[in-house]
Amino acid sequence: MKTDDLIALMAADATPARPVAPVLVVSFLAVLGVAGFVFLSVIGMRDDLPGAYAQPLIAAKSVLPVGLALLGLGFAIALARPDGQVRLWPLSVIGVAALGLFALGMLATPTERWASGIVGQTILPCLLSIPALAVVPLGVALVALRRGASTAPRLSGALAGLGAGAAATAVYALHCTEDSPLFYVTWYGLAILLVTALGAALGQRLLRW
Amino acid sequence: MSDQETEWASMLRAAIGGDGRAYARFLRAVTPVLRGIVRARAGRMQADAVEDIVQEVLLAIHQKRHTWRDDGPLRPWLFAITRYKVVDAFRARGSMVHLPLEDFVDVLVAQTGTDPTAHRDMMAVIRHLDPRSAAIVTAVGIDGANIAETGRQMDMTAGAVRVALHRAMKRLAELRERHVE
Numbered sequence: 001m002k003t004d005d006l007i008a009l010m011a012a013d014a015t016p017a018r019p020v021a022p023v024l025v026v027s028f029l030a031v032l033g034v035a036g037f038v039f040l041s042v043i044g045m046r047d048d049l050p051g052a053y054a055q056p057l058i059a060a061k062s063v064l065p066v067g068l069a070l071l072g073l074g075f076a077i078a079l080a081r082p083d084g085q086v087r088l089w090p091l092s093v094i095g096v097a098a099l100g101l102f103a104l105g106m107l108a109t110p111t112e113r114w115a116s117g118i119v120g121q122t123i124l125p126c127l128l129s130i131p132a133l134a135v136v137p138l139g140v141a142l143v144a145l146r147r148g149a150s151t152a153p154r155l156s157g158a159l160a161g162l163g164a165g166a167a168a169t170a171v172y173a174l175h176c177t178e179d180s181p182l183f184y185v186t187w188y189g190l191a192i193l194l195v196t197a198l199g200a201a202l203g204q205r206l207l208r209w
Numbered sequence: 210m211s212d213q214e215t216e217w218a219s220m221l222r223a224a225i226g227g228d229g230r231a232y233a234r235f236l237r238a239v240t241p242v243l244r245g246i247v248r249a250r251a252g253r254m255q256a257d258a259v260e261d262i263v264q265e266v267l268l269a270i271h272q273k274r275h276t277w278r279d280d281g282p283l284r285p286w287l288f289a290i291t292r293y294k295v296v297d298a299f300r301a302r303g304s305m306v307h308l309p310l311e312d313f314v315d316v317l318v319a320q321t322g323t324d325p326t327a328h329r330d331m332m333a334v335i336r337h338l339d340p341r342s343a344a345i346v347t348a349v350g351i352d353g354a355n356i357a358e359t360g361r362q363m364d365m366t367a368g369a370v371r372v373a374l375h376r377a378m379k380r381l382a383e384l385r386e387r388h389v390e
Contacts, residue, residue, distance in 0.1 A: 001333070003267070006350070008349060008379060009377075013378045080274065081276045082293060083285040083286040
């Protein structure tokens with residue numbers, strides 16, 4: 001095909017595309033809202049939610065994930081431009097805060113109960129519910145990111161996974177009554193990492209262009 | 210921004226606003242530069258293989274043009290797309306390339322030349338499209354008809370022609386990805 005003919009075709013094809021950010025934000029919040037509503041309707045929020053969330057160490061179960069979700073999705077949107085650049089260090093601030101909470105948990109718990117504190121009662125519900133809540137929001141985020149043009153598809157996918165996993169965790173925490181940082185830093189963290197890894201694997205395939 | 214960049218940016222801004230003529234001018238202005246970049250990387254690759262890669266880059270610019278922030282600089286955006294597609298194209302053809310952005314600066318002033326595929330006809334790609342898309346692509350791409358004329362010829366509304374052309378462009382980009390010609 002002649003390049004000049006191709007240019008004539010492209011000039012005639014004036015169909016505009018919707019930008020990435022509004023599509024991603026609206027579709028992500030919509031499906032997260034529906035998934036969260038269904039989930040909490042079925043298994044319920046914790047009974048003592050207002051009182052518990054008045055305590056910073058418990059509120060952190062949702063506050064830190066919300067921070068991670070905003071950063072992850074914000075970075076993924078920035079990277080959807082081919083010339084987009086992100087500095088990832090703010091993520092480590094949240095990581096350090098989580099480790100700080102874990103250390104506080106160790107200080108507040110007698111040494112011989114550290115192991116039982118980490119294990120808790122609900123590892124399996126936690127590790128199943130968070131990815132289950134995250135998977136559809138991750139899907140719509142990736143679909144929205146496909147309109148973009150990330151030059152680092154795997155990183156973009158990982159950031160979308162981080163955003164979806166963290167947002168799902170913030171919802172799950174409204175149900176979960178395991179309030180020791182020894183438990184929630186460990187297992188929420190692992191659940192978020194699982195979804196991040198899934199996002200990276202999917203991003204590498206779906207976000208190439 | 211250089212004068213050239215300002216000029217390109219205003220053309221692309223008009224293009225995204227719906228000005229097809231400005232868009233064609235923009236694409237014609239950047240094509241020789243893209244050709245120079247690809248050729249500088251191509252070693253002893255055949256000229257028409259080089260032009261295939263140029264066309265892949267052009268199609269990528271077309272499909273991702275909404276990712277340009279129209280108050281931002283144009284060249285980093287343009288060259289990020291170019292680098293990504295050129296690396297991708299060479300990788301698909303079995304040779305790895307390292308393409309640092311700084312290298313582009315020299316190529317920009319290098320002189321460029323004409324389209325070596327000018328002799329090839331479009332039919333090779335078009336025959337992979339369905340008949341109606343092929344007719345629209347032929348009318349617009351080869352005969353130089355506009356959307357309204359094409360619609361009258363084919364007894365379609367202008368909107369339907371636009372949608373069909375848009376789909377055909379996506380299909381063309383997919384075919385190029387798979388190196389069908």
